[in-house]
Amino acid sequence: DIQMTQSPSSLSASVGDRVTITCRTSQNINTYLNWYQQKPGKAPNLLIYAASSLQSGVPSRFSGSGSETEFTLTISSLHPEDFATFYCQQTYIAPYTFGLGTKLEIK
Amino acid sequence: QVQLVQSGAEVKKPGASVKVSCRASGYIFTDFDVHWVRQVPGQGLEWMGLINPSGGSTRYSEKLQDRVTMTRDTSSSTVYVDLSSLRSEDTAVYYCARVGGEWEPYFDYWGQGTLLTVSS
Numbered sequence: 001d002i003q004m005t006q007s008p009s010s011l012s013a014s015v016g017d018r019v020t021i022t023c024r025t026s027q028n029i030n031t032y033l034n035w036y037q038q039k040p041g042k043a044p045n046l047l048i049y050a051a052s053s054l055q056s057g058v059p060s061r062f063s064g065s066g067s068e069t070e071f072t073l074t075i076s077s078l079h080p081e082d083f084a085t086f087y088c089q090q091t092y093i094a095p096y097t098f099g100l101g102t103k104l105e106i107k
Numbered sequence: 108q109v110q111l112v113q114s115g116a117e118v119k120k121p122g123a124s125v126k127v128s129c130r131a132s133g134y135i136f137t138d139f140d141v142h143w144v145r146q147v148p149g150q151g152l153e154w155m156g157l158i159n160p161s162g163g164s165t166r167y168s169e170k171l172q173d174r175v176t177m178t179r180d181t182s183s184s185t186v187y188v189d190l191s192s193l194r195s196e197d198t199a200v201y202y203c204a205r206v207g208g209e210w211e212p213y214f215d216y217w218g219q220g221t222l223l224t225v226s227s
Contacts, residue, residue, distance in 0.1 A: 049213035
């Protein structure tokens, strides 16, 4: 199985901050990498697919980059509603593994 | 609009089986694979497997393959996951998710989740 290493596991930041989350994979997955945001009690919500494509309806302050084994999710300027847990996921090969998550909290 | 609506919460005893449903609407049911993902409370996301609603083919995680079965009913646009020989570690929220993207898959629509509690 492809191992996903997501960092940091938690992060404190303030409204307006720029935030970057990293996801590393145990093998080359080209750009088969997605990012999701999950709020408590809710299903995950797709933010970025294919490493850098913004899902329809997602604010442009979210962006993704990377390829092969290293990927980043960046939020350019945090809004209050952005505080949540973020997960990366590879869909290069089954099982479609997820990272362990990054919990973004308000400082 | 695309919707995936799941069945309600379940409480089961160890050793029992459970069947969770996921009814799709707002799109052509047979055009998109559906995956199942579970989440132990307070923990991360675990991929369980997928079903192709058109032909019914499935693929399961190695961890669960001896206990999980995914099926579909095209007449009602519903997919099901059946988990047998339940144990306390199966207590989790179970999600169905539709796969978008022909070449680089992603989960673009999710069900609301079904909480399964396994307890004696």
